[in-house]
Amino acid sequence: MSVRKGAMILYRCCWLAFVALVVVSVLADPLVPYGVTFVPAALAVVIGLLVGRRSRAERGKARPAVEIGPPVTGRWVALSSPADKVPSHGTHGYGQTYAIDIVAEPEEGGRPGFRWLWPLARPNRDFPAFGAPVVAVADATVVHASDGQRDHLSRTSGPALAYLMLAEASVRDMAGARAIVGNHVVLDLGDGTYAAYAHVRRGSLQVKAGDTVRAGQQLAQCGNSGNSTEPHVHFQLMDHPDLDVARGIPFTWRGIGVPAHGEAFTAADAPGHG
Template sequence: MRRAISRLKPLWLVPILLGALLGVLGVLDVVPDFVAAVPPPVIVTAIALGVVLFAVHPRAEAHQPHRMAAPVRGRWAALNTPGQQLPSHGSRFLGQYAAVDILRPTTPATPAKLRKAWRNSTPQEYPSFGEAVYAMAPGVVTATWSRSRDHRARNTWQSLVFMLVLEGSLRSVAGRAALLGNHVIVRHADGTAAVYAHLRRGGVAVQKGQQVGVGNQLGEVGNTGNSSEPHLHVHLMDRANPNAAAGLKMTWTDITRSEEIEPSLAEIAKQPEPNAVLSMPRNGEIFEA
């Protein structure tokens, strides 16, 4: 039942978006007469039902982490990782139950995570931007999106507040591309599928229907979609349609963990929660792939 409801997420968005539109029209005092004639309880019920059904996500049965290759090469740091807790991103939306974000360790030239300024840093200022992204397992590309532009980071106080309060919510209801940005989905022989998100515009290197092998390049790291700075977001699902998918745990078999903490992520580097995937790096941990 959960999967059937979740598959219809675009439908449940309709009353939510109509409710938002009515709110704007109400503020402007230009609500059409035929809409004003609808009893308010009917409108409120429809919106509430849409919100409740939109929040229904599938859940996978208990399973061991799927063994995969890392999607990058070299030194990287993890955050929002299943090595810290589950759900790693605080949600099961779009199969993200055990998603992980990774980025290159900072250098002296890397912009601060948060600074006092009027303009945000450009994506080109970050060491992760343009880095190659590789397939974690062999499979066939089932979807790509490459039209989103690389936006500036969200590393000023005003932009970070905007992202946390409004932008993230708007992207969540605006569709998969608005949230994931440029992305690639690869379906594997066992029916699982991996999502590679926030890729650079012009950097997607594959097309739908293409067969890829483990280690084949899929694209480049960018700063598209719901991203505060250039990084790679990856997650594994039990099917290729994110709206109907349950998130799956995975582990990378070809990484060396250093137990070293990236200084810019030291504040979130804590002991893993009891449900964490202990074979994956915890928040802030640097690893070599």
């Protein structure tokens, strides 16, 4: 086990211990001194700062962008793109430095927008991305494939988004990478480069660990599992198959580049995979 992996496990254990102590202090206040409750939380913060500092030092020499095919076909719109800022999702954790989110929008305005109050949540079938094919960006070997987690309702209203950011995301972070990315696929592209697809639809996998795939081959379907506001594809390249220790690698999609936030693009089928 690497030092970073061990640190991440200890980090989560500290936060879980903090939550447990808070619950115990509420239910049995005399048994837990008030100050003790915050010891594991303080330790978690220190570990997080140390891991972050080490990660910044390791990222001193950025790798060049890897050219690959797009992970979808059809018309999509980019969100949270590394073309606008790095890290694109506000964190280097889980190898997300150069990650991108994309949503299907077959025609402009063809997907439900954000609403401040109502409806609180929408079913996944309202979003054109739900069930869309997710394809291999290159010839590769499947390292990991899982699709057992449920696809939850959207978080595209003010109250639902607040719930996601203030409560749900924190709980998922304590539970680890699997709870954040939801159902996911990791491919080994060779040369120390791995591709990760997050928020895959439950029960949609067409591959398993150990399979070899060709560029453009369908892997699964887009879903809404894990830490997700709506059905979308979260895609990233990284230098390790374990999300806890992976560092992000920049990418560029062949014939498309790296679309900026709000930019629409159309990806064609790969040859032989119509």
